[in-house]
Amino acid sequence: MDCIKNRRTIRKYKQEEIPAALLNELLEEAFRASTMGNMQLYSVVITRDQQVKEKLAPAHFNQPMVTSAPVVLTFCADFNRFSKWCKCRKAEPGYDNPISFINAASDALLVTQNFCTLAEAHGLGICYLGTTVYNPDKIVDVLQLPELVMPIATITVGYPDECPAQPERLPLEGILHEEVYHDYTSEDIERIYSAKEAMPENQHFVTINNKETLAQVFTDIRYKKADNEYMSEVLKKTLKQQGFRK
Amino acid sequence: MDCIKNRRTIRKYKQEEIPAALLNELLEEAFRASTMGNMQLYSVVITRDQQVKEKLAPAHFNQPMVTSAPVVLTFCADFNRFSKWCKCRKAEPGYDNPISFINAASDALLVTQNFCTLAEAHGLGICYLGTTVYNPDKIVDVLQLPELVMPIATITVGYPDECPAQPERLPLEGILHEEVYHDYTSEDIERIYSAKEAMPENQHFVTINNKETLAQVFTDIRYKKADNEYMSEVLKKTLKQQGFRK
Numbered sequence: 001m002d003c004i005k006n007r008r009t010i011r012k013y014k015q016e017e018i019p020a021a022l023l024n025e026l027l028e029e030a031f032r033a034s035t036m037g038n039m040q041l042y043s044v045v046i047t048r049d050q051q052v053k054e055k056l057a058p059a060h061f062n063q064p065m066v067t068s069a070p071v072v073l074t075f076c077a078d079f080n081r082f083s084k085w086c087k088c089r090k091a092e093p094g095y096d097n098p099i100s101f102i103n104a105a106s107d108a109l110l111v112t113q114n115f116c117t118l119a120e121a122h123g124l125g126i127c128y129l130g131t132t133v134y135n136p137d138k139i140v141d142v143l144q145l146p147e148l149v150m151p152i153a154t155i156t157v158g159y160p161d162e163c164p165a166q167p168e169r170l171p172l173e174g175i176l177h178e179e180v181y182h183d184y185t186s187e188d189i190e191r192i193y194s195a196k197e198a199m200p201e202n203q204h205f206v207t208i209n210n211k212e213t214l215a216q217v218f219t220d221i222r223y224k225k226a227d228n229e230y231m232s233e234v235l236k237k238t239l240k241q242q243g244f245r246k
Numbered sequence: 247m248d249c250i251k252n253r254r255t256i257r258k259y260k261q262e263e264i265p266a267a268l269l270n271e272l273l274e275e276a277f278r279a280s281t282m283g284n285m286q287l288y289s290v291v292i293t294r295d296q297q298v299k300e301k302l303a304p305a306h307f308n309q310p311m312v313t314s315a316p317v318v319l320t321f322c323a324d325f326n327r328f329s330k331w332c333k334c335r336k337a338e339p340g341y342d343n344p345i346s347f348i349n350a351a352s353d354a355l356l357v358t359q360n361f362c363t364l365a366e367a368h369g370l371g372i373c374y375l376g377t378t379v380y381n382p383d384k385i386v387d388v389l390q391l392p393e394l395v396m397p398i399a400t401i402t403v404g405y406p407d408e409c410p411a412q413p414e415r416l417p418l419e420g421i422l423h424e425e426v427y428h429d430y431t432s433e434d435i436e437r438i439y440s441a442k443e444a445m446p447e448n449q450h451f452v453t454i455n456n457k458e459t460l461a462q463v464f465t466d467i468r469y470k471k472a473d474n475e476y477m478s479e480v481l482k483k484t485l486k487q488q489g490f491r492k
Contacts, residue, residue: 043427046425094470099379100478117363142426186330189331216337232346
């Protein structure tokens with residue numbers, strides 16, 4: 001499993017198509033992930049058409065991978081197919097609620113990660129776009145997602161044309177808790193974050209952004225409270241529009 | 247990657263401990279999954295203590311794996327650690343909102359699936375407990391999860407003591423959409439679900455539950471509207487209690 005240990009996100013891809021048969025094979029294997037009651041509460045929209053990519057790009061804040069990758073995959077939480085099946089079979093579906101959204105989103109994310117692992121094991125590179133849940137309304141429009149379908153993860157895929165350094169991760173003790181959660185003291189925080197903060201590239205971020213600390217780069221520039229509150233409203237509105245919220 | 251293709255959920259485990267060093271190694275590798283802005287918005291609570299397992303069991307509707315597996319892992323969406331870091335660094339965190347919950351939950355689920363793949367590749371068996379989001383309030387209590395921490399996935403882990411048949415999956419065409427979502431007609435539903443419905447074990451489910459169709463087993467017994475609505479309220483209440491909702 002060195003492909004997981006040594007993985008890195010790939011944002012630059014070769015001008016080389018991914019054979020449809022390979023992509024289908026990887027997706028089919030990915031669908032072996034655990035799924036709630038074997039309901040398979042997800043759908044995947046495959047985008048290869050340049051025009052569709054260009055329509056999707058603004059929803060992803062025009063990150064260049066969307067238009068430069070040979071394939072863009074949008075993994076969706078999907079209770080539409082299952083509900084349609086119920087209606088065809090004299091059964092009354094009851095999945096227009098938040099818990100059903102969470103169940104379907106979980107199914108979709110497990111499959112997303114499974115796909116990423118399989119793709120990387122086959123020499124492909126992927127980039128996970130966190131922007132999917134920031135502008136779900138735009139993605140719903142472009143991909144024509146019906147009620148009870150919500151986009152939850154987007155992956156750009158292609159043959160790697162770069163090999164960036166592996167980003168740092170926090171020390172294991174910062175993430176694991178034995179038996180119960182042991183809340184972090186300031187000394188814990190100090191110990192857990194010191195190596196990250198000492199890295200030249202992270203210190204460089206602080207400098208070029210004119211900030212005093214690395215944390216301020218996150219709170220004041222990258223992931224701001226006002227943006228989070230705005231995007232929370234868009235998320236709630238889109239969940240309502242898609243039928244998962246009253 | 248045959249370990250993904252041939253995987254099955256394991257619910258019966260040998261009476262054999264998982265070495266702590268192996269578990270830590272697998273978790274550390276799992277943390278290589280993509281994470282929003284490299285914030286690593288998750289924590290993992292490791293349960294080995296039989297008494298804690300017995301306290302967790304009711305939250306998982308007393309599924310026997312919780313008390314019989316050597317290890318139970320609860321993967322949590324965690325903005326607590328990151329927010330504490332911000333506060334220690336003169337930065338004002340703004341992550342007490344729904345979008346931040348979704349970001350952290352996504353991070354946690356990608357790591358969960360990565361861990362499952364690694365565990366299976368090392369000969370372990372896992373069972374994913376969907377019950378985690380049904381009784382999050384009880385899990386919060388037992389594991390003493392502070393504000394901005396929500397349990398999102400639970401995995402029981404151990405050396406397999408069974409080899410069940412692989413469950414069926416829907417045909418690929420039922421899940422994939424080219425370029426845009428093509429909504430399902432009744433003919434599509436017919437084609438996609440016919441093999442599943444024809445399986446003797448699924449027909450047996452219909453019979454023993456005194457139902458007319460397989461879909462009714464889901465809507466009337468396994469995943470009922472009233473239950474979903476009740477659990478949606480618990481979820482909303484717990485998200486509020488944990489600080490992710492106003």
